[in-house]
Amino acid sequence: MPKITYITAAGVEHVVNASCGESAMQAAVSHRVPGIDGDCGGVAACGTCHVWVDQNWLDRIGPARPGIESEMLALTDGATPYSRLACQIELGDAHDGLLLRMPTDQH
Known part of the structure:
Protein backbone atom coordinates (compact mmCIF):
# COMPACT_ATOMS: atom_id res chain seq x y z
CA MET A 1 0.00 0.00 0.00
CA PRO A 2 1.86 3.10 -1.22
CA LYS A 3 1.78 6.30 0.81
CA ILE A 4 1.35 9.32 -1.48
CA THR A 5 1.86 12.95 -0.45
CA TYR A 6 -0.14 15.62 -2.27
CA ILE A 7 0.97 19.22 -1.68
CA THR A 8 -1.48 22.01 -2.45
CA ALA A 9 -0.43 25.31 -4.01
CA ALA A 10 -0.67 26.79 -0.50
CA GLY A 11 1.87 24.23 0.75
CA VAL A 12 -0.57 22.08 2.73
CA GLU A 13 0.38 18.38 2.70
CA HIS A 14 -2.19 15.60 2.44
CA VAL A 15 -0.79 12.11 2.99
CA VAL A 16 -2.89 9.26 1.62
CA ASN A 17 -2.55 5.50 1.90
CA ALA A 18 -3.42 4.44 -1.64
CA SER A 19 -4.36 1.03 -2.98
CA CYS A 20 -2.16 -0.70 -5.52
CA GLY A 21 -3.72 -0.53 -8.96
CA GLU A 22 -5.65 2.69 -8.43
CA SER A 23 -4.66 5.95 -10.06
CA ALA A 24 -3.20 8.88 -8.16
CA MET A 25 -6.42 10.75 -9.06
CA GLN A 26 -8.64 8.01 -7.62
CA ALA A 27 -6.61 7.94 -4.41
CA ALA A 28 -6.89 11.71 -4.02
CA VAL A 29 -10.61 11.85 -4.74
CA SER A 30 -11.47 8.92 -2.46
CA HIS A 31 -9.52 10.59 0.37
CA ARG A 32 -11.02 14.02 -0.38
CA VAL A 33 -7.74 15.73 -1.15
CA PRO A 34 -8.68 19.32 -2.04
CA GLY A 35 -7.48 20.47 -5.43
CA GLY A 41 -13.58 10.28 -14.11
CA GLY A 42 -10.06 9.38 -15.12
CA VAL A 43 -10.11 9.19 -18.92
CA ALA A 44 -7.66 12.08 -19.53
CA ALA A 45 -10.42 14.24 -21.02
CA CYS A 46 -9.89 17.21 -18.69
CA GLY A 47 -7.10 18.83 -16.70
CA THR A 48 -8.72 18.72 -13.26
CA CYS A 49 -6.18 16.28 -11.86
CA HIS A 50 -3.05 18.07 -13.11
CA VAL A 51 -0.08 17.52 -10.81
CA ALA A 74 -0.82 21.31 -23.59
CA LEU A 75 -4.20 22.96 -22.88
CA THR A 76 -3.57 23.17 -19.13
CA ASP A 77 -2.28 26.32 -17.45
CA GLY A 78 1.10 25.90 -15.79
CA ALA A 79 2.14 22.70 -17.55
CA THR A 80 5.84 21.87 -17.21
CA PRO A 81 8.03 18.87 -18.07
CA TYR A 82 7.07 17.59 -14.58
CA SER A 83 3.34 17.72 -15.33
CA ARG A 84 1.17 14.63 -15.36
CA LEU A 85 -2.52 13.93 -15.17
CA ALA A 86 -2.94 12.07 -11.89
CA CYS A 87 -5.55 9.84 -13.54
CA GLN A 88 -2.79 8.43 -15.75
CA ILE A 89 -0.44 7.48 -12.89
CA GLU A 90 -1.21 3.91 -11.83
CA LEU A 91 0.04 3.33 -8.30
CA GLY A 92 1.89 0.33 -6.95
CA ASP A 93 4.18 -0.55 -4.06
CA ALA A 94 7.12 1.04 -5.89
CA HIS A 95 5.39 4.43 -5.53
CA ASP A 96 5.53 4.48 -1.74
CA GLY A 97 6.64 8.01 -0.82
CA LEU A 98 5.57 9.62 -4.11
CA LEU A 99 5.32 13.39 -3.86
CA LEU A 100 2.85 15.25 -6.09
CA ARG A 101 2.37 19.02 -6.11
CA MET A 102 -0.81 20.72 -7.28
CA PRO A 103 -1.30 24.00 -9.13
CA THR A 104 -3.44 26.83 -7.79
CA ASP A 105 -6.32 26.04 -10.15
CA GLN A 106 -7.51 22.95 -12.01
CA HIS A 107 -9.38 23.23 -15.30
Missing part, protein backbone atom coordinates in the same frame (compact mmCIF):
# COMPACT_ATOMS: atom_id res chain seq x y z
CA ILE A 36 -7.91 17.19 -7.30
CA ASP A 37 -11.34 17.09 -8.90
CA GLY A 38 -11.12 14.37 -11.55
CA ASP A 39 -14.14 15.75 -13.42
CA CYS A 40 -13.81 13.33 -16.36
CA TRP A 52 3.63 18.18 -10.90
CA VAL A 53 5.67 15.09 -10.10
CA ASP A 54 8.52 15.81 -7.70
CA GLN A 55 11.81 15.94 -9.56
CA ASN A 56 13.18 12.99 -7.57
CA TRP A 57 10.29 10.81 -8.79
CA LEU A 58 10.04 11.78 -12.45
CA ASP A 59 12.37 9.01 -13.65
CA ARG A 60 10.20 6.38 -11.92
CA ILE A 61 6.86 7.89 -12.94
CA GLY A 62 7.93 9.01 -16.38
CA PRO A 63 6.83 11.99 -18.43
CA ALA A 64 3.33 12.51 -19.77
CA ARG A 65 2.34 9.85 -22.25
CA PRO A 66 2.26 10.84 -25.91
CA GLY A 67 -1.22 11.33 -27.29
CA ILE A 68 -4.20 12.23 -25.18
CA GLU A 69 -2.35 12.98 -21.92
CA SER A 70 0.26 15.21 -23.57
CA GLU A 71 -2.43 16.90 -25.67
CA MET A 72 -4.59 17.62 -22.62
CA LEU A 73 -1.63 18.99 -20.66
